[in-house]
Amino acid sequence: MIEKDNRPVNLNLLTISLPIIGVTSILHRISGLAVFFSFPLIVWVFSISLKSENSFSMLSGLFQSSFLFKAITFLILVGFSYHLLAGFKKLISDAFGVGETLESGRVLSWLVIGTTCLMALFYLIYLF
Amino acid sequence: MSAAAIPVEQIKTITMSIYRFDPSLDKKPYMQDLVIAIPTDKDIMVLDALHLAKEQEPSLSYRRSCREGVCGSDGMNINGKNGLACVTPLSEVLKRGKITLRPMPGLPVVRDLIVDMKQFFDQLEKVKPYLITKSDNPDIERIQTPEDREELDGLYECILCGCCSTSCPSFWWNPDKFLGPAALLQSWRFIADTRDEATEERLDDLEDAFSLYRCHGIMNCVSVCPKGLNPTEAISNIRNKLLTREKN
Numbered sequence: 001m002i003e004k005d006n007r008p009v010n011l012n013l014l015t016i017s018l019p020i021i022g023v024t025s026i027l028h029r030i031s032g033l034a035v036f037f038s039f040p041l042i043v044w045v046f047s048i049s050l051k052s053e054n055s056f057s058m059l060s061g062l063f064q065s066s067f068l069f070k071a072i073t074f075l076i077l078v079g080f081s082y083h084l085l086a087g088f089k090k091l092i093s094d095a096f097g098v099g100e101t102l103e104s105g106r107v108l109s110w111l112v113i114g115t116t117c118l119m120a121l122f123y124l125i126y127l128f
Numbered sequence: 129m130s131a132a133a134i135p136v137e138q139i140k141t142i143t144m145s146i147y148r149f150d151p152s153l154d155k156k157p158y159m160q161d162l163v164i165a166i167p168t169d170k171d172i173m174v175l176d177a178l179h180l181a182k183e184q185e186p187s188l189s190y191r192r193s194c195r196e197g198v199c200g201s202d203g204m205n206i207n208g209k210n211g212l213a214c215v216t217p218l219s220e221v222l223k224r225g226k227i228t229l230r231p232m233p234g235l236p237v238v239r240d241l242i243v244d245m246k247q248f249f250d251q252l253e254k255v256k257p258y259l260i261t262k263s264d265n266p267d268i269e270r271i272q273t274p275e276d277r278e279e280l281d282g283l284y285e286c287i288l289c290g291c292c293s294t295s296c297p298s299f300w301w302n303p304d305k306f307l308g309p310a311a312l313l314q315s316w317r318f319i320a321d322t323r324d325e326a327t328e329e330r331l332d333d334l335e336d337a338f339s340l341y342r343c344h345g346i347m348n349c350v351s352v353c354p355k356g357l358n359p360t361e362a363i364s365n366i367r368n369k370l371l372t373r374e375k376n
Contacts (some may be wrong), residue, residue, distance in 0.1 A: 007236035007244070008149055008237045010232070021351070093364075100347075
C-alpha cells in the first residue's frame with residue numbers, strides 16, 4: 001500500500017479548461033492585487049506633485065512626454081476599471097441573484113470584459 | 129464492442145491520450161497515446177472508446193458501472209473539462225482525431241483515471257445529507273404540498289459523480305475546509321425541504337469563513353454538471369438564508 005502523500009494529483013492548470021466566468025473571476029483577483037500594489041506608487045507620485053510648483057510641472061511634463069509614465073498610468077487605470085466592474089458584477093449577483101445561471105453569468109462576464117475594453121480604448125485615446 | 133468485428137471500410141482510427149499511473153510500477157504519472165479503431169457508421173460514447181482502448185492495453189484502469197449517467201462512477205477530465213465518459217459522445221469531444229483523458233483534478237490518483245473520492249465524501253458527510261426530524265413520527269408519511277416538493281427539483285437529481293467539486297478552484301485549494309459545490313447542493317436540498325426540522329443547526333454548521341463562503345462564483349461547477357444542476361444558485365440560496373435569519 002502506497003503512502004497517501006506519495007500519490008499524484010492531477011492539477012496541471014494548463015490542461016484544465018477555464019470557462020469565461022472563471023476567467024473573469026481570476027482576472028478580478030489579479031487586477032485587485034495589481035491595483036493594491038500600485039497604490040503606494042500612486043500615493044508617492046501624488047506626494048511629489050504636492051511638494052512644490054516645480055515638482056508639479058516636472059510631473060505634468062513627464063505625463064506629456066514619457067511613454068513609460070503614460071503606459072504605467074494606462075495599466076493602472078485599466079486594472080482599476082476592470083476590478084471595479086467585476087466587483088459590481090459580484091455585488092449584483094450576490095444581491096439580486098442575477099448571473100447565477102450559466103447563460104446570464106456568461107453575458108455578465110462578457111459585459112464586464114467588453115466595457116473594460118471600451119474604457120481602455122478611451123484611456124488610450126485620452127493619454128496618447 | 130470489438131474492433132475486429134467491424135468491417136474494415138467502417139473503421140477509422142483516433143488517438144487517445146490517457147493519464148497513466150500505476151503505484152506499483154511508476155514513480156510519476158505519464159501520458160500514454162493509444163491509437164484505437166472506432167466505427168464510422170455510428171457515434172460512440174467516450175466510455176465505449178475507453179473499452180476499445182482497454183482491449184489494446186488491458187492494464188488501463190477506470191471506474192464504470194451503469195454506463196448511462198445514473199451511477200456517477202466514470203467522472204473524468206475529458207479534454208480539460210470534467211464530465212461523465214458514458215454520456216459524452218466521442219464526436220463532441222474529438223479534436224483533430226484526438227482526445228485527452230485525465231483523472232478528475234485535485235483528488236489523489238489511485239491508479240490511471242481512478243481518484244480517491246474520500247475527501248469528497250467526507251465533505252458530503254458533514255452536511256448530513258438525510259432528513260432530520262424532531263417531532264414524533266406521524267401515522268402516515270410526512271406530507272408535503274406539490275409546491276413544497278417542487279422546491280427540491282434541481283437538487284435531488286445529483287448523482288455525486290464529483291465532476292463539480294473537482295472542477296472548483298476553491299475546492300482544490302481547501303478540500304478539507306470548503307465543502308465544495310456537491311456537498312453544498314445537498315445541504316440546500318435539506319434546508320429547502322419543508323419536512324426537515326434541523327434548518328437552524330444546518331445553517332449554524334455553515335457559518336464560518338470556509339465551509340460556504342469560499343465560493344467565489346467561478347461557476348465551473350455549473351458548466352460541468354452532467355445533470356445540468358446549479359450548485360452556484362444553491363450556495364447563493366443558503367447565503368441569503370444565513371443573512372436573512374440574522375434579522376429575525
